[in-house]
Amino acid sequence: MIELWSYLRQGELLWLTATLVAFLIGEAASRRSGRHPLVNPVLIAVVLLAVVLLLSGTDYATYFEGAQFVHFMLGPATVALGLPLYANRHRIRRVLLPMAAALAVGSATAVASALALGQALGLDRLTLASLAPKSATAPVALGVAEATGGQPTLTAVLVILTGITGAVAAAPLLNLLRVRDWRARGFAVGLASHGIGTARAFQVNETAGAFSGIAMGLNAMLTALLAPVAVRLFLG
Amino acid sequence: MILPLALLLSFQLAGEAAARALDLPLPGPVIGLGLLLAALLAVPRLEPILRTVTQPILANLSLLFVPAGVGVVGHLDLIRAEAAALAAVIVVSTAAAIAASALTFAWLARPEATE
Numbered sequence: 001m002i003e004l005w006s007y008l009r010q011g012e013l014l015w016l017t018a019t020l021v022a023f024l025i026g027e028a029a030s031r032r033s034g035r036h037p038l039v040n041p042v043l044i045a046v047v048l049l050a051v052v053l054l055l056s057g058t059d060y061a062t063y064f065e066g067a068q069f070v071h072f073m074l075g076p077a078t079v080a081l082g083l084p085l086y087a088n089r090h091r092i093r094r095v096l097l098p099m100a101a102a103l104a105v106g107s108a109t110a111v112a113s114a115l116a117l118g119q120a121l122g123l124d125r126l127t128l129a130s131l132a133p134k135s136a137t138a139p140v141a142l143g144v145a146e147a148t149g150g151q152p153t154l155t156a157v158l159v160i161l162t163g164i165t166g167a168v169a170a171a172p173l174l175n176l177l178r179v180r181d182w183r184a185r186g187f188a189v190g191l192a193s194h195g196i197g198t199a200r201a202f203q204v205n206e207t208a209g210a211f212s213g214i215a216m217g218l219n220a221m222l223t224a225l226l227a228p229v230a231v232r233l234f235l236g
Numbered sequence: 237m238i239l240p241l242a243l244l245l246s247f248q249l250a251g252e253a254a255a256r257a258l259d260l261p262l263p264g265p266v267i268g269l270g271l272l273l274a275a276l277l278a279v280p281r282l283e284p285i286l287r288t289v290t291q292p293i294l295a296n297l298s299l300l301f302v303p304a305g306v307g308v309v310g311h312l313d314l315i316r317a318e319a320a321a322l323a324a325v326i327v328v329s330t331a332a333a334i335a336a337s338a339l340t341f342a343w344l345a346r347p348e349a350t351e
Contacts, residue, residue: 019299019302019303019306020299022302023298023299023302041298042298042299042301042302042305043305045299045302045305046302046305046306046308049302049306050306050308050309053306053309054309060306060307060309060310063303063306064303067302067303067306068303070299070300070302070303071300071303071304073293073300074265074300074304075248075264075265075268076241076244076245076248076265076293077293077294077297077300078248078263078265078266078268078269079244079247079248079251079265079268079269079272080244080272080286080289080290080293080294081269081294082269082270082272082273082276083272083276083283083286083287083290083294084294085269085273086272086273086276086277086283087283089277095341095345097344098340098341098342098343098344098345099341101340101341101344102337102338102340102341102344103337105336105337105340106333106334106336106337106340107333107337109329109332109333109336109337110329110330110332110333113328113329113332113333114325114326114329117324117325117328117329118321118325121321121324121325122321123318123321123322123325127314127318127322131322131325131326134326134329134330135329135330135333137297138300138301138304139263139265139300140263140265140266142304143263143264143265143266144263147261147263151311152304152307153304153305153306153307153308153310153311154307154308154311154314155304156301156304156305156307156308157305157307157308157311157315158322158326159301160301160305161322161326162326162329162330165326165327165330165331166330166334169327169330169331169334170334173331173334173335174334174338177335177338177339179338179339179342180342181341181342181345181347183341183345184337184338184339184341184342184345185338187337187338187341188333188334188335188337188338188341189334191333191334191337192330192333192334192337193330193334195297195298195301196298199298215337217269220266220269221262221266221269221270224261224262224263224266225261225262228261229261
């Protein structure tokens with residue numbers, strides 16, 4: 001029994017399977033909660049797997065040998081974001097100006113406010129560089145963090161937390177600001193909180209969801225351009 | 237299924253190659269996204285072919301965050317030490333980005349007539 005466990009613990013198969021099962025558990029919990037934004041499947045999966053790793057004394061490198069097969073798909077998934085952008089090209093063209101302005105203002109705000117506030121609160125360089133791309137969808141944010149001297153695994157956690165924050169805070173905040181246009185509401189959520197916000201937007205309103213997805217794709221591209229410049233500007 | 241997957245990987249590969257060869261500031265997959273968009277505009281019949289693979293990938297996008305997210309086990313000390321600052325930055329910055337982009341969009345857009 002012990003021999004079997006020590007064989008499995010090294011195995012790629014074990015940790016790949018564990019990753020999928022942990023996510024399924026997170027999904028089931030999310031569904032049971034009526035898709036409450038705080039019951040996030042990614043967060044649940046991450047916590048479950050982290051606890052299993054800590055309890056079994058497995059290091060992250062061993063885990064990642066199995067999980068890398070899932071991780072690898074982040075690249076193709078980023079490319080795949082082009083499809084919803086293409087499918088929505090006519091709607092994008094109709095509100096090109098408001099969209100471009102909202103994208104530029106929102107993306108700059110997301111990056112600059114994180115760097116400025118983080119610096120004021122005394123966070124170190126590695127943490128700040130990991131924070132800068134937090135509003136971009138994970139595959140892009142990880143790539144940006146890697147290129148700017150951040151820590152991709154830290155960025156992944158910060159991206160997830162940002163997504164959950166946006167998904168929870170968007171509706172009350174936008175009601176307070178009296179923004180009633182579903183396109184504007186969706187766009188803002190997707191821009192600030194990527195896929196997690198987009199999943200939430202689709203639950204509330206179809207138009208909001210579509211525009212949230214558009215914003216996620218556009219901000220992925222703009223953050224990839226802006227964040228490295230901003231990091232250099234703020235951190236030298 | 238193999239054709240659209242090969243297409244997707246080819247766009248990523250071309251993006252990675254371009255990023256390295258031309259020393260571009262964008263991650264390779266983001267350039268791949270742009271190339272895919274250009275290809276779709278030039279050859280619209282690629283859309284239904286690609287969709288068979290992109291649909292399931294995008295529908296399960298959040299699964300792909302998990303392996304990197306588990307990397308939190310390597311940062312527990314940092315997160316414990318800086319929990320208050322990190323929480324403040326994430327909440328304030330996310331709210332600021334939402335407010336700034338929503339207000340800009342709503343201010344410049346005419347109400348949508350048809351939908």
